[in-house]
Amino acid sequence: xxEFPDISPAITELWLxxxxxxxxxxxxxxxxxxxxxxxxxxxxxxxxxxxxxxSDADTSVVTFSGLFVADRFAAFAKVLVLLGSxxxxxxxxxxxxxxxxxxxxxxxxxxxATLGMMIMIAxxxxxxxxxxxxxxxxxLYVLAAFNRDSEKSTESGLKYFVLGALxxxxxxxxxxxxxxxxxxxxxxxxxxxxxxxxxRSIGVLFGLAFVTAGLAFKVAAVPFHMWxxxxxxxxxxxxxxxxxxxxxxxxxxxxxxxxxxPFGGIADDWVGIIGLLAATSMVLGAFAAIGQTNIKxxxxxxxxxxxxxxxxxxxxxxxxxxxxxxxxxxIYLAMNLGAWGVILSMRRTDGKLVExxxxxxxxxxTRPFLAAAMAIFMFSLAGVPPLAxxxxxxxxxxxxxxAGLYLLAVxxxxxxxxxxxxxxxxxxxxxxxxxxxxxxxxxxxxxxVIAVTAIFTLLFFLFPAPFVAEAHLASxxxxx
Amino acid sequence: xxxxxxxxxxxxxxxxxxxxxxxxxxxxxxSVLFLILSFFNAxxxxxxxxxxxxxxxxxxVYVGAVAVLFLFVVMMLDINxxxxxxxxxxxxxxxxxxxxxxxxELLLVVGAFVVSPEVDTLAAPMPPVExxxxxxxxxxxxxxxxxxxxxxxxxxLLVAMIGAIVLTFRVRTGVRRQSIRAxxxxxxxxxxxxxxxVSGAGISGSL
Numbered sequence: 001x002x003e004f005p006d007i008s009p010a011i012t013e014l015w016l017x018x019x020x021x022x023x024x025x026x027x028x029x030x031x032x033x034x035x036x037x038x039x040x041x042x043x044x045x046x047x048x049x050x051x052x053x054x055s056d057a058d059t060s061v062v063t064f065s066g067l068f069v070a071d072r073f074a075a076f077a078k079v080l081v082l083l084g085s086x087x088x089x090x091x092x093x094x095x096x097x098x099x100x101x102x103x104x105x106x107x108x109x110x111x112x113a114t115l116g117m118m119i120m121i122a123x124x125x126x127x128x129x130x131x132x133x134x135x136x137x138x139x140l141y142v143l144a145a146f147n148r149d150s151e152k153s154t155e156s157g158l159k160y161f162v163l164g165a166l167x168x169x170x171x172x173x174x175x176x177x178x179x180x181x182x183x184x185x186x187x188x189x190x191x192x193x194x195x196x197x198x199x200r201s202i203g204v205l206f207g208l209a210f211v212t213a214g215l216a217f218k219v220a221a222v223p224f225h226m227w228x229x230x231x232x233x234x235x236x237x238x239x240x241x242x243x244x245x246x247x248x249x250x251x252x253x254x255x256x257x258x259x260x261x262p263f264g265g266i267a268d269d270w271v272g273i274i275g276l277l278a279a280t281s282m283v284l285g286a287f288a289a290i291g292q293t294n295i296k297x298x299x300x301x302x303x304x305x306x307x308x309x310x311x312x313x314x315x316x317x318x319x320x321x322x323x324x325x326x327x328x329x330x331i332y333l334a335m336n337l338g339a340w341g342v343i344l345s346m347r348r349t350d351g352k353l354v355e356x357x358x359x360x361x362x363x364x365x366t367r368p369f370l371a372a373a374m375a376i377f378m379f380s381l382a383g384v385p386p387l388a389x390x391x392x393x394x395x396x397x398x399x400x401x402x403a404g405l406y407l408l409a410v411x412x413x414x415x416x417x418x419x420x421x422x423x424x425x426x427x428x429x430x431x432x433x434x435x436x437x438x439x440x441x442x443x444x445x446x447x448x449v450i451a452v453t454a455i456f457t458l459l460f461f462l463f464p465a466p467f468v469a470e471a472h473l474a475s476x477x478x479x480x
Numbered sequence: 481x482x483x484x485x486x487x488x489x490x491x492x493x494x495x496x497x498x499x500x501x502x503x504x505x506x507x508x509x510x511s512v513l514f515l516i517l518s519f520f521n522a523x524x525x526x527x528x529x530x531x532x533x534x535x536x537x538x539x540x541v542y543v544g545a546v547a548v549l550f551l552f553v554v555m556m557l558d559i560n561x562x563x564x565x566x567x568x569x570x571x572x573x574x575x576x577x578x579x580x581x582x583x584x585e586l587l588l589v590v591g592a593f594v595v596s597p598e599v600d601t602l603a604a605p606m607p608p609v610e611x612x613x614x615x616x617x618x619x620x621x622x623x624x625x626x627x628x629x630x631x632x633x634x635x636x637l638l639v640a641m642i643g644a645i646v647l648t649f650r651v652r653t654g655v656r657r658q659s660i661r662a663x664x665x666x667x668x669x670x671x672x673x674x675x676x677x678v679s680g681a682g683i684s685g686s687l
């Protein structure tokens with residue numbers, strides 16, 4: 001007989017699950033009119049969840065018979081994910097109302113996806129990893145197809161579903177191999193079994209490769225990135241914004257925990273794989289985005305490139321590398337959120353949303369504030385000092401060089417130079433091209449999000465210490 | 481012991497017989513019904529083996545959901561099964577060859593298979609079936625050790641349900657629904673109008 005487990009470390013997950021069901025009930029009873037209320041309530045629920053995580057961040061416990069772990073690393077990643085989800089919801093409200101998509105299930109699905117990400121981040125077992133991943137993915141498939149009357153949105157949902165199911169299958173296959181050759185699904189058990197083996201069994205390596213492939217699909221790293229541009233283009237724009245924020249952070253956090261936790265002892269075997277994923281992602285992200293005219297596709301390739309930089313920190317497999325990736329993700333979240341805020345404001349005065357790079361032409365004259373904010377985000381995404389994006393890259397490059405991955409660092413720098421071209425092209429289109437018709441004034445909430453993220457991106461260099469210190473503490477949790 | 485022996489062979493014979501009929505029946509509805517029969521008898525075999533949880537799951541999931549769904553599909557889609565079977569003889573050699581290869585492979589696998597000497601301790605039910613039933617033991621694990629995963633799986637099913645509704649539910653416009661309240665509240669004054677018909681002018685003129 002097993003004692004009833006201690007559920008207090010999972011208080012955030014419980015809160016999100018119960019709140020999601022309550023929000024669903026409100027939505028069902030009040031109907032579509034309640035969408036606005038449910039969106040704001042969901043933002044409140046996520047804000048409370050941030051407080052719950054942060055008030056109990058300084059713990060390190062394993063509960064639910066070893067299925068669940070709460071430590072500083074999890075707390076850091078959870079706060080990032082919750083922030084990303086909440087602010088993506090704030091950005092989505094105007095879009096939902098203007099495109100007649102006001103359905104209360106939208107915020108509920110975002111909250112449930114966030115719950116899945118919480119479970120992923122807190123996973124300490126291959127089983128909880130998979131369950132969390134599926135909860136998150138299933139919500140995301142539905143969100144991608146949310147605009148069911150649009151052919152593109154349905155197509156993107158279906159594509160994402162079919163390829164995502166395939167990736168889940170690959171991941172599960174790898175998990176069974178790892179279980180078969182180590183005799184345990186728990187991360188601590190796997191690490192122990194691997195440490196006890198004198199000779200590395202080929203089965204574990206195969207399992208590791210399959211698990212890596214499945215996770216690489218979820219973070220959209222090359223060569224498992226094919227779905228990204230199509231899904232990002234077809235999904236409703238606020239959903240695309242959400243896709244590029246919270247799920248990326250959650251999947252990368254999970255990636256780091258899996259690689260450094262159970263497989264930390266055999267790092268020599270996977271550093272090459274991760275390094276290759278990082279290098280190809282950076283290069284493809286830089287080159288493939290050049291020819292894009294649709295800004296959503298462009299941002300999709302940009303996000304593939306950024307995943308490459310974030311994986312570089314993992315390839316360094318040191319506390320410094322994890323710290324670099326966490327700082328990188330924090331900054332990526334801020335500047336990407338702002339950029340998506342501007343993209344969601346690209347609405348002509350007749351109410352039509354446009355999404356081509358040319359449509360931004362001359363925005364500096366029609367909407368100088370938006371253009372200035374977008375310029376900040378683009379310079380930051382390109383990695384121009386002293387904006388925040390530069391510091392994100394600085395920490396991961398530093399960790400890579402520290403770990404002796406010189407080639408990877410050189411590829412990263414070169415990819416940054418190439419990538420700058422298309423970020424700066426957007427700035428050029430906004431500031432030097434003949435003005436296109438003006439955009440509508442965005443909603444107050446959107447402006448607030450853009451302003452806050454722009455100020456963060458602009459002034460990060462004045463106060464990087466608290467973030468870096470927090471990320472440093474979080475990274476130490478993965479290296480006991 | 482003899483009774484168990486007889487019951488086993490009855491169940492086993494019916495399973496094999498109905499499984500054969502699934503592919504031999506001309507009418508697809510009969511095929512599905514034979515499939516259900518074979519599921520039921522397989523469930524009986526599980527009960528004989530002391531795995532009552534598997535037996536219940538087989539009946540509830542396979543008979544209750546899968547086979548009924550299958551029956552619906554067979555009835556709803558007008559598939560000409562006779563035409564599907566055309567060319568059966570033509571492909572028989574190829575099919576027989578594949579079957580033979582599969583048989584050889586199976587024999588090889590079974591021939592090379594060695595039962596682990598630890599199987600008695602590894603595969604034995606814990607605690608023994610006499611002390612605790614499968615269902616009880618599974619429930620005890622599911623609600624304690626794997627409670628977290630059990631609840632999380634519940635959330636996944638909730639998402640699946642919300643997703644199915646979000647993606648398919650439509651409010652139809654122009655549908656007239658019966659409103660009992662309105663019907664009951666109708667008075668004679670709303671429904672009947674008295675008209676004075678002028679004699680010789682007919683009803684149409686006065687309405």
